[in-house]
Amino acid sequence: MGLGTRTACGPASSAVKECIHAILKEKLANVQYIPEEMPQLTKSLSETIKDRLKEEGFDRYKMVVQVVIGEQRGEGVNMAARCFWDADTDSYAHDVFMNDSLFCVVAAFGCFYY
Numbered sequence: 001m002g003l004g005t006r007t008a009c010g011p012a013s014s015a016v017k018e019c020i021h022a023i024l025k026e027k028l029a030n031v032q033y034i035p036e037e038m039p040q041l042t043k044s045l046s047e048t049i050k051d052r053l054k055e056e057g058f059d060r061y062k063m064v065v066q067v068v069i070g071e072q073r074g075e076g077v078n079m080a081a082r083c084f085w086d087a088d089t090d091s092y093a094h095d096v097f098m099n100d101s102l103f104c105v106v107a108a109f110g111c112f113y114y
Contacts, residue, residue, distance in 0.1 A: 016053060016093035020106050023049055024097035033071040033102040042067045049108060064109040072102050085111055 027045060046065040053063050070077060083090070089112035097104040 013091050013093040015056070016091075016108055016110070017095050019052055019056070020049055020093060020095040020108060021097075023052060024095060024104055024106065028097050028099065028102070028104055031099070031102065033069075035071075038069050042069050045069075045104070045106070049106060053108060053110075058110060060113050061110040062113060064111070066107045066109075068105045070103050072098060072100060077103070077105075079105055079107075081107060081109075083109065 023045070027048070031041070046067045049067070050063050050065045053065075066081075068079065081092075083092075090110060092107060092109045094105065094107040097106075
């Protein structure tokens with residue numbers, strides 16, 4: 001399934017990206033980077049995103065959500081992922097949030113249960 005498309009029961013990555021973006025904007029708008037608080041925040045964000053995506057009705061999909069939060073220091077960061085999946089039914093979406101203190105990268109993978 002390509003970006004922005006939807007099969008009969010599959011997630012459209014554009015809708016998933018919008019969902020992720022809304023959650024990040026809501027939860028991180030005024031958050032400051034405090035290293036000791038980031039492990040709990042990443043766990044909480046990944047659970048919130050996964051639960052919200054499940055509420056969208058993707059019952060036949062296993063959702064895998066990866067959240068990375070780092071301190072905003074003006075440096076670059078690169079991330080990559082590789083998956084072995086069915087390109088006709090499985091898909092992913094990602095979004096990036098930044099404020100003056102931190103950056104957050106979220107990748108959500110939807111894999112169809114056969």
